[in-house]
Amino acid sequence: MAYGRSRNGKGYLVLILLAVLVVIVAGGLYVWKKGKIAAPGAAGPAALKPLEKVATVQTPKDRYDVIVVGTDPEGVAAAVSAARNGQKTLLVDGRGREILGGLMTLGWLNSLDMNYEPDRGQPKREVLNKGIFSEWHGKIEGDSFDVTTAANAFNEMVAKEKNIDVLLKTSSMAPLVEKAGDLSAVTGLKVTLADGSSRTIAAGAVIDATQDADIAAAAGVPYTTGREDIGDKKARMAVTLVFRLKNVTPDVWKQIQQRLENDNDDSTGSNAMSAWGYKDMKDYPPVNKERVAMRGLNIGRQNDNSILINALQIFGVDGLDEKSREEAFQLGKAELPHIVDYMKKKYPEFAGVELDATAPELYVRETRHIQGEYRLSILDVLENRDQWDRIAFGEYPVDIQRLSPADTGAVVTDPEQYAVPFRSLVPVKTDGLLVVGRAASYDTLPHGSARVIPVGMAEGEAAGAAVKLAAEKHMSLRELSASKEQIAVLQERLNKQGMVLKPFSLDPQPFMKHPAYEGLKTAVSLGLASGGYKNDFSLDAKSNQQRVINLLEGFRKFNPDAMPGKPADALAKGGADPKTQPVTLEQAAAMTCKLLNVPAGEGGAAAALTGGGYWKQETLGKLKNQQELTNGDTYLLLNDVVQKLKAVSVSHQP
Incomplete structure (x- = not known):
């Protein structure tokens, strides 16, 4: 993935600029993130090259040191790393694929969401996740790339490793699992080959690099789905069907660039391989308005006078259900002729282009999140936390795509740098x-940042090296994950492989010093507050009655049975628009009492909440103006309620 999808790399047009702007699409709106460096070498389309055939084994061996399942970039990195560490490795896939690269080469997501070191005023910001990712990255055209180039680059890296066998087109795969009480161990894989025969393959370890943790789920690893951990089990981010337009000659590309340059908008732009803009495509009137929408165009150029466009959003799709995915393909294919016709009529530069094809695979952003020895939290990202067992770094904004046509998406926060721990790769x-x-093992919100390809390839590289280390030390992977001594050895080996895994410490963000920060942490963790690309949570801005209603309604989804009331019932009927009215402490209390079904006694709703332990007197003392609460005030009050309900829940446990 470039799982988050954005544009990066504006600096090619103005050579004196070393920092460029990255655009991220959320709900059709573009916002620039400054300080990015585009990939080097993006001089434009290269000469056409044939797609190289991947050499696969007809019959796998009976045993391997490592089996890597999944040929997405993360799987390629894991296999290459394991092989370079002397492990006999099987790289296997069961999705009918004939080439390597998965989402990047078959989902046609041909633009990268990069992670760079914090901006300290240096002339050049280094890529955070180097190693095998940077090795592959140096073989492609730039920030956007030709998918054949990318596939060949993956294949070249794998083919050079004598320790890797590749097995494609298996019709089924299932983990071999041995159980011992509450614990289990994966000891290999049972596969059905393309000819229908079955093979049982033993392995010292299995690395699940499938997009959806298919092997882990089949092995019984617990997981959450989508936004389940923040009370939205049925909510799903839009999926995307990338499509290709042909007849985009160099002259047409110049016209595209000219339009974007003439927009006088810092949130649009182009370089030799990429273009980002056309924001008013969000106004496209879909034929299927309940299931389909467009956003601004993310365009990646190919080497054959064609372009790939990531902009078509399809809603209500279960990425784990084959029928639902197929329905998404049909919805997208039915809508695309109308979209292209709209583009041709609206923009003269597209008058001669034609719809050429759609990606062979669907771009699904989020399905399972396994439960690991450590679960990456949004606070890890919000506070730019390091981890003692760091094996990858994230920096990409927490980009939450639209959930429905009515939704606008959100950017929760824009971190400077955070670490992904090795423990997040180890299932419980x-x-x-x-x-x-x-x-x-990520919560859903940090997944909005950590899902990008550079992070995943760094994880794959770490996993491949970890299996070797665990075997050497006669340790289980879980034992390895708990050993600070051995994790330090792993980090040293990864650094020798080209990664840079150094401890770091960053100054607290300004919002972390705010008196309302404890409340903000709760609101962000519950998915009820977003700071955007500037980390502006507007803590000192005046709240209003509607914002408090929305906050409480958002909280109710976590436990509707314990919060049966409707906050809006506390407002006088026929009153002024609640969006325009400030909110007093007593009004916020009345709304909260309605939510919790707490009777408001003679002393008023605020007294009832403080008397019941839902609000703390200490918190009330922090409010500067009880007649006009700020956003920060409302987060502090919500935090009190959350802590009270947690305490009640714990006390009721047997």
């Missing part, structure tokens, strides 16, 4: 297995 209660990529 299951040994012999590591999970890398977007389905690793």
Whole structure:
């Protein structure tokens, strides 16, 4: 993935600029993130090259040191790393694929979401995740790339490793699992080959690099789905069907660039391989308005006078259900002729282009999140936390895509740098297995940042090296994950492989010093507050009655049975628009009492909440003006309620 999808790399047009702007699309709106460096060497389309055939084994061996399942970039990195560490490795896939690269080469997501070191005023910001990712990155055209170039680059890296066998087109795969009480261990894989025959393959360890943690789920590893951990189990981010337009000659590309340059808008632009803009495509009137929408165009150029466009959003799709995915393909294919016709009529530069094809695979942003020895939290990202067992770094904004046509998406926060721990690759209660990529042990909100390709490939590289180290030390992967001594050895080896895994410490963000920060942490963790690309949570801005209603309604989804009331019932009927009215402490209390079904006694709603322990007197003392609460005030009050309900829940546990 470039799982978050954005544009990066504006600096090619103005050579004196070393820092460029990255655009991220959320709900059709573009916002620039400054300080990015585009990939070097993007001089424009290269000469056409044929797609190289991947050499696969007809019959796998009976045993391998490592089996890597999944040929997405994370799987390629894991296999290459394991092989370079002397492990006999099987790289296997079961999705009918004939080439390597998965989402990048078959989902046609041909633009990268990069991670760079914090901006300290240096002339050049280094890529955070180097190693195998940077090795591959140096073989492609730039910030956007030709998918054949990318596939060949993956294949070249794998083919050079004598320790790797590749096995494609298996019709089924299932983990071999041995159970011992509450614990289990994955000991290999049972596969059905393309000819229908079955093979049982033993392995010292299995690395699950599938997009959806398919092997982990089949092995019984617990997981959450989508936004389940923040009370939205049925909510799903839009999926995207990338499409290709042909007849985009160099002259047409110049016209595209000219339009974007003439927009006089810092949120649009182009370079030799990429273009980002056309924001008013969000106004496209879909034929299927309940299921389909467009956003501004993310365009990646190919080497054959064609372009790939990531902009079509399809809603209500279950990425784990084959029928639902197929329905998404049909919805997208039915809508695309109308979209292209709209583009041709609206923009003269597209008058001669034609719809050429759609990606062979769907771009699904989020499905499973395994439960690992450590679960990456949004506070890890919000506070730019390091981890003692760091094996990858994230910096990409927490980009939450639209959930429905009515939704606008959100950017929760824009971190400077945070670490992904090795423990997030280690499933609970299951040994012999590591999970890398977007389905690793992340909560849903940090997944919005950590799902990007550079992070996933760094995880894959770490996993491949970790299996070797664990075997050398006669340790299980779980034992390895708990050993600070051995993790330090792993980090040293990864650094020698080209990664840079140094401890770091960053100054607290300004919002972390705010008196309302404890409340903000709760609101952000519950998915009820977003700071955007500037980390502006507007803590001192005046709240209003509607904002408090929305805050409480958002909280109710976590436990509707315990919060049966409707906050809006506390407002006088026929009153002024609540969006325009300030909110007093007593009004916020009345709304909260309605939510919790707490009777407001003679002393008023605020007295009832403080008397019941839902609000703390200490918190009330922090409010500067009880007649006009700020956003920060409302977060502090919500935090009190959350802590009270947690305490009640704990006291009721047997």
